[in-house]
Amino acid sequence: MEMKLFCETATKIPVFQYDFGDKGPEILIIGGVHGDEPEGIVAARGVLQKAVQDFRFALKLCLIPEFNVEGILNKVRGNSRGVDLNRNLPTKDWSPKAATPRYHPGPEACSEPENQALVQLLKSRNFKFIVSLHSWNPMLNVNGNCQPEVDILHQLTGYAIEPDIGYPTPGSLGTYAGKELEIPTLTYEVQRELEFGEINRVHVPALWQMLAACEKR
Ligand SMILES: [Zn+2]
Secondary structure (H helix, E strand, O other): OEEEEEEEOOOOOEEEEEEEOOOOOEEEEEEOOOOOOHHHHHHHHHHHHHHHHHOOOOOEEEEEOOOOHHHHHHOOOOOOOOOOHHHOOOOOOOOOOOOOHHHOOOOOOOOOHHHHHHHHHHHHOOEEEEEEEEEEOOEEEEEOOOOOHHHHHHHHHOOOEEOOOOOOOOOOHHHHHHHHOOOOEEEEEEEOOOOHHHHHHHHHHHHHHHHHHHOOO
């Protein structure tokens, strides 16, 4: 395992990335894009723990469990500048208009250091599949071909597979990576307020099984 500095936030807080494996397809897992969704962070940390203890997949796994560390520390959706990092990526449909302040997309596309580092990472590596761990209504929101990974997750969690969440998400990772860069991207919405123990019992093992299927990417 190699631990690296992924980026430094506007308030100089470090965000770390953890890389595992030296062969096979490159897979990216991100947690904590929204700081007020601890369920996704618990899932990402659970995968990190398992990987630290016993990583034996033919994969190059890159894990960023606490992407929006400022939001996590402040227990809010956005970063310290109040920007929703999942509305700030430089998609073709990015717009400075927000539906509500909660979805503030930032002063310009990719204005935030977290997303600048993410765009750099996506350009410098050859990811075949991306998972971003959030919490909301339980669902597996897919952009691009995320089979067979979501079949495994559906089987193990009962979560529905949704190609469309019903409204546009300019500046989101699903739109940027999944649609525009054509890297299959799964936005995994763990059920909001699900007990942390349950996340470790059900969702972390499900993600682990999913990783085995990623070897074929
Ligand atoms: Zn979210």
